[in-house]
Amino acid sequence: MTEQRHQALVGLLTRLSRAQTEREAYHEVARALAFLTAVARVSLAIVCPDGVSIEVIALSGCVADLPQGKILPLEGTAVDKAIKLSRSYAWK
Helix, strand or coil, X not given: CCHHHHHHHHHHHHHHHHCCCHHHHHHHHHHHHHHHHCCCEEEEEEECCCCCEEEXXXXXXXXXXXXXXXXXXXXXXXXXXXXXXXXCCCCC
């Protein structure tokens, strides 16, 4: 692990410890993932209790078309793909 990545993770842990809400913590994770993976956009989502939709819980990057809190169908999303692959998934 590079010193820069290490410092980014230490910074993330510090910001997480200061987060006042779960939403703030999710946002910090999204920001850190965008930096650590060098991607333009990160969207974190959870599967809703209905099992067929997801809620976007945190965003980082160009996100004007996908507001936080938006409910979307699960099928065909990167979350759906990650579940099927049983691992994280980067949409390309």
